[in-house]
Amino acid sequence: xxxxxxxxRREYLTRIRKKSFIIMSMLGPLIFAAYILIPMYFxxxxxxxxxxxVVIDDSGLFTGRGPEGPVFTISGxxxxxxxxxxxxxxxxxxxxxxxxxxxxxxxxxxxxxxSNSSLIYSTNQVSLEISEYLKRxxxxxxxxxxxxxxxxxxxxxxxxxxxxxxNVRNIKWTKDGKTQETNTGVVMAIGYLGGMLxxxxxxxxxxxxxxxxxxxxxxxxxxxxxxxxxxxQLMMGKILGVGLVGLTQFLIWMILSAVLVTGLKxxxxxxxxxxxxxxxxxxxxxMQGGTAQEPAxxxxxxxxxxxxxxxxxIFASLKSIPAGMILISFLFFFIFGYLLYAAMFAVxxxxxxxxxxxxxxxxxxxxxxxxxxxxxxxxxxxxxNSLAFWFxxxxxxxxxxxxxxxxxxVPWWQLALSASLLVLTFLAMTWVAAKVYRTGILMYGxxxxxxxxxxxxxYSS
Amino acid sequence: MSRASExxxxxxxxxxxxxxxxxxxxxxxxVSMEVPEGSIYGLLGPNGAGKTTLLRIINQITAPDQxxxxxxxxxxxxxxxxxxxxxxxxxxxYKKMKVGExxxxxxxxxxxxxxxxxxRLKLWFQKFEIEAWWDKKVEELSKGMAQKVxxxxxxxxxxxxxxxxxxxxxxxxxxxxxxxxxILQMKANGATIIFSTHNMASVEELCDHITLINESxxxxxxxxxxxxxxxxxxxxxxxxxxxxxxxxxGLDSPYDxxxxxxxxxxxxxxxxxxxxxxxxxxxxxxxxxxTEIKAFQEILPGMxxxxxxxxxxxxxxxxx
Numbered sequence: 166x167x168x169x170x171x172x173x174r175r176e177y178l179t180r181i182r183k184k185s186f187i188i189m190s191m192l193g194p195l196i197f198a199a200y201i202l203i204p205m206y207f208x209x210x211x212x213x214x215x216x217x218x219v220v221i222d223d224s225g226l227f228t229g230r231g232p233e234g235p236v237f238t239i240s241g242x243x244x245x246x247x248x249x250x251x252x253x254x255x256x257x258x259x260x261x262x263x264x265x266x267x268x269x270x271x272x273x274x275x276x277x278x279x280s281n282s283s284l285i286y287s288t289n290q291v292s293l294e295i296s297e298y299l300k301r302x303x304x305x306x307x308x309x310x311x312x313x314x315x316x317x318x319x320x321x322x323x324x325x326x327x328x329x330x331x332n333v334r335n336i337k338w339t340k341d342g343k344t345q346e347t348n349t350g351v352v353m354a355i356g357y358l359g360g361m362l363x364x365x366x367x368x369x370x371x372x373x374x375x376x377x378x379x380x381x382x383x384x385x386x387x388x389x390x391x392x393x394x395x396x397x398q399l400m401m402g403k404i405l406g407v408g409l410v411g412l413t414q415f416l417i418w419m420i421l422s423a424v425l426v427t428g429l430k431x432x433x434x435x436x437x438x439x440x441x442x443x444x445x446x447x448x449x450x451x452m453q454g455g456t457a458q459e460p461a462x463x464x465x466x467x468x469x470x471x472x473x474x475x476x477x478x479i480f481a482s483l484k485s486i487p488a489g490m491i492l493i494s495f496l497f498f499f500i501f502g503y504l505l506y507a508a509m510f511a512v513x514x515x516x517x518x519x520x521x522x523x524x525x526x527x528x529x530x531x532x533x534x535x536x537x538x539x540x541x542x543x544x545x546x547x548x549x550n551s552l553a554f555w556f557x558x559x560x561x562x563x564x565x566x567x568x569x570x571x572x573x574x575v576p577w578w579q580l581a582l583s584a585s586l587l588v589l590t591f592l593a594m595t596w597v598a599a600k601v602y603r604t605g606i607l608m609y610g611x612x613x614x615x616x617x618x619x620x621x622x623x624y625s626s
Numbered sequence: 627m628s629r630a631s632e633x634x635x636x637x638x639x640x641x642x643x644x645x646x647x648x649x650x651x652x653x654x655x656x657v658s659m660e661v662p663e664g665s666i667y668g669l670l671g672p673n674g675a676g677k678t679t680l681l682r683i684i685n686q687i688t689a690p691d692q693x694x695x696x697x698x699x700x701x702x703x704x705x706x707x708x709x710x711x712x713x714x715x716x717x718x719x720y721k722k723m724k725v726g727e728x729x730x731x732x733x734x735x736x737x738x739x740x741x742x743x744x745x746r747l748k749l750w751f752q753k754f755e756i757e758a759w760w761d762k763k764v765e766e767l768s769k770g771m772a773q774k775v776x777x778x779x780x781x782x783x784x785x786x787x788x789x790x791x792x793x794x795x796x797x798x799x800x801x802x803x804x805x806x807x808x809i810l811q812m813k814a815n816g817a818t819i820i821f822s823t824h825n826m827a828s829v830e831e832l833c834d835h836i837t838l839i840n841e842s843x844x845x846x847x848x849x850x851x852x853x854x855x856x857x858x859x860x861x862x863x864x865x866x867x868x869x870x871x872x873x874x875x876g877l878d879s880p881y882d883x884x885x886x887x888x889x890x891x892x893x894x895x896x897x898x899x900x901x902x903x904x905x906x907x908x909x910x911x912x913x914x915x916x917t918e919i920k921a922f923q924e925i926l927p928g929m930x931x932x933x934x935x936x937x938x939x940x941x942x943x944x945x946x
Contacts, residue, residue, distance in 0.1 A: 171734050179723060385718025389779070392685040392712040393735040395704075607688065620649055 168394045169402045176377065176406025181413060190417040194425060216268035216295070219258065220249045223275040227306065239302040245295060247271075255286065263288050271299065278307065353545050356569035359495050360541040362415075364565050367503050367534060370411040371510040375523065377403050378514025378606070387606045396603040401595075404507040411503065494571050497584060502564025505591040506534065508598035512618065515605030522613045529615070537562030541569045548573045558583050560590035597622060637699075638663040638787060638818045639684060644693035646679055653679040654690070655842040661820055661835070663698075666813055668833035668850075669822040670929075672937060675839040677822040678715060681791050684820070685712050697787075708737035711785035715792045715822075717776050719764045726760035729779050736783040743782065750778045773797060777805065781812065788812060790821035794828060806832065826930040836929075838936055846936050850929070857932045860899040861925040862909065865892050868917035876916030880904045892920060 180186055220237050222228045228249055229236045237247035245268075258270055269287035277283060283303065285291050312320055378400075381387040390399055513526045537556060544553035548570045557567040557575075563583045567575070604621035611617055639661040646654040653676045661667045669677050682688045684695055686702060695702045720728055726747065733743035751757045754774055764772055773796060781788065793809075794802050809819055809832060823829060829836060829850070836853065838846035846853065861884070866873065870886055873895060877883055880901035887894050899909055906924075913919055927935075 168735060171731065175731050179720075380720070384721055385714070385716040386720055387718070388682075388687060388714040388716065389712065389718065389732065389776075390735065391687050392710070392714075393707055393732070607682070 169398050169405070172394070172399060172402025173406040173409065176403050177409050177413075180373075180407065180410045186410070186414070190414055191421070193414065193418045194422045215244050215246065217246050217248060217266070219267050219270045220247050220273070221251075221253070221255060221270065222249060222273045224273050224277045225275075226277065226310065227273060227303070238306060239299070242298070245298070258286070262286070269295075273303075277303075352572040353569075355491065356548070356572045357541075357545055359491070359568035359571070360538075360565045363495075363499050363502055363568055364534065364538050364541075366411055366415070366499060367506045367564065368531070370407050370503060371506045373410075374404055374407050374507045375510040375514040375527075376520065377407065378511050378602075379517060379520055379523075382515070382517075382606055382609075383519060391606065396606060397599045400508075400511050400599060400602050404504065404511060408500065408503055408507065412500075415499075491571055494580065495568060498564040498567055498587070501584075501587045501591055505560065505564075505587065505594055506530070508591070508594045512598045512601045512605065515602040516608075516611075516618055516621075517613050518609055526613055526615070526618075533559075533561035534565065537565035541566050544569050554579070558586065560587045563587055636663055637661055638697065639702075639820070640696040640699070641680065641684070642693050642696065644680065644683060644690045644695070646676075646683065646688070646690050652842050654683075656693070657837075657839065657842075657844045658693075659837050659844065659847065661818060663818055664813065664816055665818060665834040666809065666832050667818070667820045668829045668836040669820060669839065670824075670826075670829065670836055670933060671822075671839035676842045677839055678791055680839070681712075681789055681820070681822060685710060685789060708783065709786045711736075711780045711783065711788045713777065713780040713788075713790045713793060715795070717773055717796065719772055719776060719779075721765040722763060724760070725762050725764060725767070725775055728764065729775065729782070732779040733782050736785075738783050746782050747778070750782065754778065769796060770798060770801060774801070777808075781808070784817075786817060788817055788819045788821075790819070792823060793821050794823060794825050802828075826928065826933060829929045838933065840937050840940050843940075845940050846932070853932065854926050854929075857927045857935070858924065859927060862897050862899075862906070863921075863923050863925050864895045864897060864913060864919060865921040866895060866913070866917045867892065867920055873913075873917050876912075878912050881909055881912065896925065 220227070222237070227238045228251075229238050235249040235251055237249050239247065241247050255270065255272060258265070258267070262270070269285050269291050272284040272286065274280060274283065283299075285296065285299070312324075317323070381390065381399075387399075394402075509530045513523055513530065516526060517523050540552060540556040540562060544550070544556075544566055547553065553566060553570060556562040557570050558579065560583075564587065567580075567583055571580075601618050601621045605618070608621070637660045639659070641657060641659040644654050644657045645652070657676070657680060659667075659680075669680065671677050679688070683690050684702070686704075686707065697703075697706050723731075729747050730740060730743050733747070734740060738746070748757075751760065756771070756774060759767065759771065759775070764775070767775070780790075788809075790809075793805060797805060806828065809821075813819060821832075833850055835849055836847070837844050848856075870893065873886070874883060877897070880899060881904075882898045882900050884896040884898055886896075897909065899906075906922075910919070910922065913922075
């Protein structure tokens, strides 16, 4: 049996037998879903606590007269109430503000029309939501006042007529002359998901390679191994073995997610055309859970027509996206991005004696990766700007950034350029890594620095 | 006839003029060495002399900057990895891997088929009475136990050349003995063994040839008996029966009395012949005149003395 094959086999088998692998494989899709859903959930959580804000309106523009005294013209929300006080200086509130139980004090100066500013006094930081609300309300109030000062007849009617809301739908013309409707949100989500997966994959499995190298060095088995195989074979065997573990995990996630999505789809949107098998799979899934009946029962009534349309649009959109193209390029950037970084992680592993020493060396390696992540996030909303373009061509960031561009459609020459640069850089990096690795794995107690690594690179073979 | 083929006659391993530099430090300086097939070859030297570097070069773990290693006269290459077994100074196994699985893996890396490796491992595990360890993780073993496992993995593929770096360090005396027996057995089976050591007793016991490396250079080489001969100091131990004063006074000038000791065995004098012209016969004749000789033997230098003497000599020569 080929020696690299033996090494790949060992790396693969010892890793997929680990409990952590099995747990991650099962929980991965759930964790990933939670990662996306929990922030969304928190964002929708409303602050139920009622807040009372004192208003001192020196301008008088926002104070109306009510039966029970002065009334703030901004009505407030369910949780935000206002209380206007008159003839009291701000300072009187200052000392006992905390005990008074007020959320804040809004001060509107008399010259607000010329200064365009107001102040909120508070003991705690006022939430962005509230200050935005106040800003918007006052702006529209003053705009109305200014408009009214022009004394145009029927101004409110005119304004209503002028108000416009445009819905932009994206229809794509495919080469074979069909039209397809795409939902930009779905396209963005797919690109984002792909880029994120690649980022995590490189980071997680790259550092596994690094840890594997350190393990061999620390346990001193390295010398026995490299007397049997070439260091290059050991390095490549490890990188490929760990990579296969990653692909396996990805595959498990895909299958589990597919089952999960099919199950949810069947449970919540049974009208969407289903194959009998899908129905069986879905019902099986719900039969297993104790609470199986409930979600299935309540679906048709509880979901509004609007939700239905949206869901159908999303699924329709999913179908229209060039899935094969995305999957192939995802796998390509997934694999080569990993290979490129794994070689660098292997070098770091070979250069240190223990894991704590990796910190200072690892930073320059993950910097481009993190940079890629930031560019990717900005590229989601603007996939064709020059920043996204360059970072999707440069090999160190292209695996992450290109993924977010692909669902929007990338010219063939750009894909080809990016892909070939990535492959070339991977080959060059592996060549360099093998040279450093060969020397590094036998060095103990050296200073961990790139200067030292550079020296090893120049040793003869 | 080229020097290479001349040197490599019946030698399994020939090191030719090997030089290895590490940044600013020369680990090996033009070292040559011939290891005859079927012999036990000792590599001696103080710590940091370059022994491990030389062993690594023979194992193709690192490459020399100059010079070459020949295996049966032709440059050593990938095809030789399967017929060499190496036990490095720093022992190590995968800690999280099970003993049996690990031994199988290492054997397969040395070119054995899985079935063959399994068959041989079973025999070795029986021999060492460690069958119960098969499914244990290495981290559960003691250091000595792990060393036994590692020894088995080193010799399992029945290599023609065995390279042990400090094989006796870390073993208790019983296991050291076991190891020595195994080494001699392997020699009897036709294997060639190179080992580095500080343990001079084991050198005298096991080695046929040695190279002493000091300060990156081979400073002493050859057959053990020939080296001990070369370093004989013409010292003799005489067990005698008679008066000490008479012996001291009666000894002629070419002979130097280095000391007399007395214990249950009787009186023993250490005498050195200083004049090259005089032989043992002359000394005995002289002694017969002044005392009664009960026993007479030459004191041959131990490898330990030679080691210390050579290392000190080279240090003096370099003028430290």
